[in-house]
Amino acid sequence: MINNNPKKLIAFDINSTKEIELSLIADNKYIFTPKKDEKVIDIKLSGSLEEQxxxxxxxxxxxxxxxxxxxxxxxxxTSYPVEILANRQNEYELLVNGVGYSFSIETPFSMQRKKMLLAQAKESPVMQLKAPIPGTVVEVLVQAGDVVKSGDTLLVLEAMKMQNAILANIKGRIRKIYVKQGDSVSQRDLLIEIERE
Amino acid sequence: MKNKKIKSILIANRGEIAVRIAKTAKKMGIKAVGVRTQKEPDAFYLSEMDYTLDFPEQEKGAIPEFLDIENLVLLAKKNKISALHPGYGYLSENARLAVRCTEEGIIFIGPTPRVIQDLGDKVIAKEIAAKGKVPMFGGSAGVVETLEDAQKIAGQIGYPLIIKACSGGGGRGMRIVRCAKELRQMYNSAVSEAQTAFNDPRVFIEKYLENPKHIEVQIVADIFGNVLHLGERECSIQRKHQKLLEEAPSPALNEDLRKKMTSAAVALAKAAGYVSLGTVEFLLDKDKNFYFMEMNTRVQVEHPVTEMITGLDLIELQIRIANGEALPLTQKDVKLNGWAIECRINAEDVQANFSPCTGTITALRLPQGKGIRIDQGVVVGSKITPFFDSMIAKLITHGANRSETIAKTFEALRQFQVRGIKTTIPFAKAVMNNEVFQSGNFDTSFIEKDLTSVVFREKDEELFAALLSINNYLEQNAPAQHQVENHDAWTLKNKIYNM
Known part of the structure; x- marks a missing residue:
């Protein structure tokens, strides 16, 4: 059975710092052979949408x-062991050979929208700092209103008996601190907001 | 065994080291006794024991089982177990455990309480090292009691300097200070971490060497005053002072330097009156000057690389010494043969800053072959919980020379597959594949400076991931034909367990 669907899909590397590091466009052309569940995905590999x-x-x-x-x-x-760790709607977290990858599957339209949102976030005046790991806040070294530069230690988080310094990633002024010494935080909990200067 | 006093050993530890100790005990005809805790009642290490004993039920918030001296000693005494092996970590360098064992007539497999105490106190250890004429860094003469004292010493020796907990070790309770501005925060946090981690707030200050090499010498000493070294181990591949990968011998040493360092280690052990297995840790600077750092009075995680190149069973030597036997060999008999590398396989997400990873191991494929050894603490079905250390196994490979061993390790890592949790396997592959590592010319800044990617990506791996996500997305969004509940055996087991 050949399923010819004109809708194109793009695999967008979420963790990539560049806007698109690798985009894969599937023509969504499936070939199912009844014997084994063999699929052929027709893929166009390109550096950007225009070069597709x-x-x-x-x-x-x-x-x-x-x-x-x-x-x-x-x-x-070529064969590799793979594992889908998480799938939320169009977002995927996967492992290939034990190495983690994050992809979101977009249509050309949602892709344009995503790029726009990303560009907006980059210019956003407020940077939200979230807990990279679950743990306990050992010490908060800054106060609201403090001016910090990239690399400054803002607070110390203890997890699995290891103390981890949480650093500022932009230059700016501390807008609000959401935790205090002794607090337990979960991964991705909001810790501090920094206003870009 | 002559004069067999040790008939059974209580292994006061868990994971791969408990399995490792049990293996040697059984080989020697000694009964291996494991301790079952409620946190992991069906852990793999328990299945490798001759007997297992349940740790007494604890109230919530009690100290962790393997740190509970009284209950462990009581467990050994009540069950008439002749000896106790502490493994590494936990109570392995706790003099109080050694004292309590002796008081209850249980043989403690390790040095005497006095030696543990002396070498565990960094200030006294430095005095012993001075007696053995072992080179050391300049710094505070003793404990630094106040921030003002710290500032005074900083003024004398200059920055960078390092604040260390007197009772510290294993990379914990240390703070590097690079400028005067940082001193207050670093001093306070070092003291508070020393208090919580070691129950001893005392710290001292030393000059800090930027990017040294970390090299340690294995020592073995019996009660008759025989002290031997079993060569060195290279442990410079570290992250936040935690070793991740070790090898023996070290590519940085030539015969002359090896002789100097091993002699210094033997001299230190003699000055300390050392008996048992022990490790003298040194830092080596760019001009090949070495400085004493600390002596570990226990078996090291990385002991297998020494076993691979010497052909000796270090746990067996440790047990025989505790049993009062003389070392069965002299320094002349110690032959270093070939090269060995150990990769620690940790349940960590390397790409998320090596953060610990919990979950259930749903599939496991171990490499096999000549010169490949796996010391494992887990099997399929093992749960990785936040209660314990993240190390789940060690891969040790042995070859004729360094380049052969690196190639063998890389291939073994490719075969090593774990499903259910993220591991440091892709990291170890990246190290093996790195040119600076291969050259042997690296130091403790390797991960920061020389490792361009913390994971090794096989060819087209990213493409695989993209294809996998697209494929799954298409399947999910295809018109549903039938719904299959996606439950594997381990998920079901956990569901039943949590019911």
Whole structure:
């Protein structure tokens, strides 16, 4: 069965610092053969949306379960163990060979919107600092109103008996502090807001 | 075994080191006794024991089981166990445990309480090192009691300097201070961490060496005054003073320097009146001057690399010494053969700043082959909880020379697969693949300076990930034909467990 769907999809590398480091556009052309669940995704690999016509390569993708519990993904003859860690709507967190990757699947339209939002966030005057790991706040070294520069230690977080310094990532003024000494925080809890100067 | 006093050993530890100790005990015809805690009642290490004992039920908020001296000693005494092995970490360098064992007629497998106490106190350890004429850094003459004293010493020796907990070790309770502005915060946090971590707020100050190499010498000494060294280990691949990868021998040493450093280590052990297995840690600067840092009075995590190149069983030597036997070999008999590398496999998310990772191991594939050894603390189904250390296994490889061993380690890491948690395997691969590491010319700044990516990515890995997400997205959004509940056996087990 060939399913020809004109809708294009883009895999967008969430962790990439560049706007698009790798974009994959699937023509969503599936080929199912009834014997084994073999799928062919027609992929166009390109550096940006405009250059999408440049590369047009076909990847043969297969999945198999091993007896010892791994999911192997084979692409054009190469096999790696893969794992989907999390999937929230169009966002994916995956492991290939134990290395983590984050992708969001976008249509050309949502991609444009995403790029716009990213650009806006970059210019946003307030930077929110979140807890990178769950832990206990050992010490808060700044007060609201303090002027800090990138690299300054703002607070110390203790997790698994290790003390971790939380540093400022921009130059600015402390707008608000959401935690105090002794507080337990979960991952991604808001710690401090810095106003860009 | 001649004069067999040790008939059974209570292993006051968990994980891979408990398995490691049990292995040697069983080989020697000694009963290995494990301690079962409520935090991990079906842990893998328990299945490797001859007997297991339940740790007495605890109230909430009690001290962790493997730090509870009285209950551990009582457990050994009540069950008529002849000896206690503390492993590493936990109580392994606690003189009080050694004292309590002796008082209750239990053989403590380790040095005497006095030696543990002396070497555990960094200030006294420096006095001993001076007696053995071992080179050391300048710094405070003793404990630094107040911030004002700290400022005074800082004025004398200059920056950078390091504040260390007198009872510290294993990279904890240390603060590096690079300028006067940082001194107040660093001094206060060092004191408070020393208090919480070691129950001893005393700290001292030393000149700090930027980017040294970390090299340690394995010592073994019996009660008859025989002190031998088993060569050195290179431990410079560290992150926040935590070792991640070790090798033996060190590519930084030639025969002359090896002789100097091992002789200094032996002299220090003799000056301390040392008996048992121990490790003298040194820092080496760019001009190949070495300085004494500390002596660890226990078995090290990285002891297998020494075992691989010497062919000796260090745990067996440790048990025999505790049993009152003389060392079965002399310095002449110690032959260093080939090269060995150990990679610590930790349940950590390397890409998220090495943050600890919890979960259940749902699949595990271990590398196999000649010269490959795995010391494991987990099997399929093991739960990684926040209660314990993140190390789940060690991969140790042995080859004829360094480059052969690096290649072998890299291949073994490629075969090593873990599902269910993130591990440091991709990190270890990145180290093996790094040219600076391969050159042997690296120091403790390696991860910061020379490692361009903390993970090694296989060819087209990112493409695989993108394809996988697109494929899954298309499947999810395809018209549903039938719904299958996505429950594997381990998820179900956890659900039942939590019911």
């Amino acid at each position: 016509e440049d590369v047009n390569q076909e990847y043969q993708v297969e999945f198999s379960q091993t007896d010892d519990g791994f999911t192997m993904m084979t692409v054009n003859g």
